[in-house]
Amino acid sequence: MRSLQDTLYNWLTIKVVADARPDDHAANETYELFTNILKDDHKVENVQVLKEDPMYYVLYTTEQGENKKVRFPMELIDVMIDQINNEPEKYTNYPK
Structure with missing residues (x-):
């Protein structure tokens, strides 16, 4: 099992991609x-x-019931969406 920190990092990274590309089925899944x-x-x-x-x-x-807060540098989280935006031909969205 991954640590909570790793899971939050991965969750946030893919959330940024899914939010930017709502029709990207792989990102949403x-x-x-x-x-x-x-x-x-x-x-x-x-x-x-x-x-x-x-x-x-x-x-x-x-x-x-504890409220927690973690932070991640934007440059680390935005790496994936930046890569997709810089080379969109490599990240084609295929229909289901």
């Missing part, structure tokens, strides 16, 4: 996968994202 891992494996609820340059902040509630 992967986003759902990581959302389920957060809920089922890590018992995290009420996940919210704030973007304040130069950081993304992820706020969430643990199963014990």
Whole structure:
């Protein structure tokens, strides 16, 4: 099992892609996968994202009812969407 920190990082990275590309089926399926891992494996609820340059902040509630906040540098999270935007021919969205 991945750590909560790793899961939040992956979840946020794919969320940024899925939000930017709502018709990207692979991104949306992967986003759902990581959302389920957060809920089922890590018992995290009420996940919210704030973007304040130069950081993304992820706020969430643990199963014990604790409110937590972690941060990730925008440059690390935006790497995937930047790559897709810079070379869109490599990231074709195929219909279901």
